[in-house]
Amino acid sequence: MCDTPEQKMRRESYINSEVARFHGLIDVGQGKMCLVFLFLILAPFLRAQERVRSSVGQQPIQTFQRSPEAFFYLGPFQEIVTGSVGVEYTDNVDLTQTNKISDLKFFEALALNTTWVISHLNQLEFTFGGRVNENFYGDGKNQVNFEIAPDSKLEFKFSISDVQVRLYDNFSYTQNPTNDPVATNTANLNSLTNTIGAVVDTDLNVAVLSLAGDFTYNNQSGTTSGGQTNSSTSGTRETFRAGPALTFRLTPSILYGVDITATRSMGENAANVNSLNAGPFMKGKLGRNLEFDLSAGTTLLDTKPSVAPTYYFSIAARYRIDPHWQLVFSGSHELIFTSGTDLTKQNLFRLGTELDLTRVISFTLSPFINFGTVETSSAGSGTPTGPYKQFGIEAGLAWKPRKRWTTALTYDYIRRESSSTTGGTSSQNYIQNTVALSLSYAF
Helix, strand or coil: CCCCHHHHHHHHHHHHHHHHHHHHHHHCCCCCHHHHHHHCCCCHHCCCCCCCCCCCCCCHHCCCCCCCCCCCCCCCCCEEEEEEEEEEECCCCCCCCCCCCCEEEEEEEEEEEEEEEEEECCEEEEEEEEEEEEEEEECCEEEEEEEEEEEEEEEEEEEECCCCEEEEEEEECCCCCHEEEECCCCEEECCCEEEEEEEEEEEECCCCCEEEEEEEEEEEECCCCCEEEEEEEEEEEEEEEEEEEEEEEEEEEEEEEEEEEEEEEEECCCCCCCEEEEEEEEEEEEEEEEEEEEEEEEEEEEECCCCCCCEEEEEEEEEEEECCCCEEEEEEEEEEEECCEEEEEEEEEEEEEEEEECCCCCEEEEEEEEEEEEECCCCCCCCCCEEEEEEEEEEEEEECCCCCCCEEEEEEEEEECCCCCECCEEECCCCEEEEEEEEEEEC
């Protein structure tokens, strides 16, 4: 759902009346973002890969604060439905250095959010974003494929006294190969990811004890615009995660604590990866305009080839300068799963800004840099492909002449460089330019 904190408080007032002390301790009053809608309109902004230590994707704080979308009631269900159509041009769909092939894509998309408050202690939510792409490649070949937004989910929450339980199933089917910083010579990722998990939170009065566990399945079969399978971007992976977290309240709007996660990942044509991750975190709000989320810790690994113990950190902040101008910054050093079943050490930094040029026109700009090293190889060669750098800039103009209508024009530039060579020249460098125009209507 796409609620401000005030709207969320009103909509769930009788739920909060039963679990206010506990629910307030773990929520910090942050409103939900319309990530599915954001995916449909500004798809290039969502590039996060699955982290080894966590299956959780991009946090709401890493996106711009958006106005709530229109919603309506269908019996006991609260609905948000957004339809979109658009056209997109890419000058290098296969992500190659030479012999580039262009792509003219027409797409139709639908975003749906359904919430059912069953009782004062039970809530069911279903979020889905789907997109059908009709590709017309520059080599004369055509193709139709589809995508499922990264934040599609089915979630059930219920409370028993001071214990809150959340059961969820997150699923996605992504195509954009630039989402994977290691992928090259690939037009479509055909990457299916499904995560089933549970979180149990217990109020201990002075703190909240959380126990979480999940299972993630990923199947990826990268293909070129000609339909050929790329073995270096294909593979299957299964990952189990489990661990506790302890959360304290520093101030009414700031939480801190420590979490521990043990993981075991098994991949096709790749070594198993076992890890133990532990460290502190802090998140919340400083004043009315600054939100932040910080975490750091150590990671111990057991895999082949062996990888030395390392560290992780993640920082995200959103600052609203005034009602018409906001900034978002994020940075992280993480072990992530990339092409096939590669284990990659990634450093990702992004700075974004959104400015309302007029009452109905807004401008966004977001440069980023992503650099790291592939630590293990899944292609059967046993030889990691080494370091890489991926950087670019994303820009967009959005025009909202009416409350329910939005027109967006976006431009995405990405450049990748790698030291991996074949025949004396790099075979994993590319430059890609993408321009897209979309029209959306919120029912």
